[in-house]
Amino acid sequence: MDQTNFHIVRCSDCGAANRIPAEKIGVAVKCGKCHSLLPGEQKKTVPGQAIQMRCTECGTKNKIPAGKVDAGGKCGKCGSLLKTEELFEPQPVMVTDSNFDVKVLKSPLPVLLFAWAPWCTTCVAVTPIIDEFASDAKGKVRVGKLNVEANPMLASRFNILSVPFLFIFDNGQMKENMPGGLQKHELMMKMAPYI
Secondary structure, three states, X not given: OOHHHEEEEEOOOOOOEEEEXXXXXXXOOEOOOOOOEOOOOOOOOXXXXXXXXXXXXXXXXXXXXXXXXXXXXXXXXXXXXXXXHHHHOOOOEEEOOOOHHHHHHOOOOOEEEEEEOOOOHXXXXXXXXXXXXXXXXXXXXXXXXXXOOOOHHHHHHOOOOOOOEEEEXXXXXXXXXEEOOOOHHHHHHHHHHHO
16 A cells, blocks of 8 residues: 555544545544544634635735635636645645655745754754644645755755754745744744745
8 A cells, every 4th residue: 555645643632643545634534543533634714714825836826715725726817726735734744855846845835944853952842843833824834844864955955054944935935044943933923924
């Protein structure tokens, strides 16, 4: 069985790890053990709220009414289909040398990229903050994690000499970079201009 078509989602009630098929991401899914709704799998939208996302073809920002997200939509400028399913992708996204262009540069949402290394104790301390921010910002910001040891081409490309390191990308361009880690409210303030 091809493991790339599944995502592992841990139940917040019983702690069981659940394998969720990629096509079920963004749909209300229950835990196989305790039957509770899995965290982050339900679409978090408020009636009447518009979701803003970029066209992955031309980079134009588009607003989609929350009730029409399932139906998809077309870019108001170029007419390309908007990839609304990417709004509900599990976060944080693991970014690698091979998927960087698709997951970061072509992202329909602004991206907060967290560069880390397994041996870094500060990275270990900052990771829960990044994970919590990723959960709270789902559908507004894509949060990615980049292991600099496993992805030397990206570490070299962005001259990452120390970790942790944060990058903000929007519309295929790096907008900001900063060493160290930030608190969750500081991350939200940094990302606010791009949402």
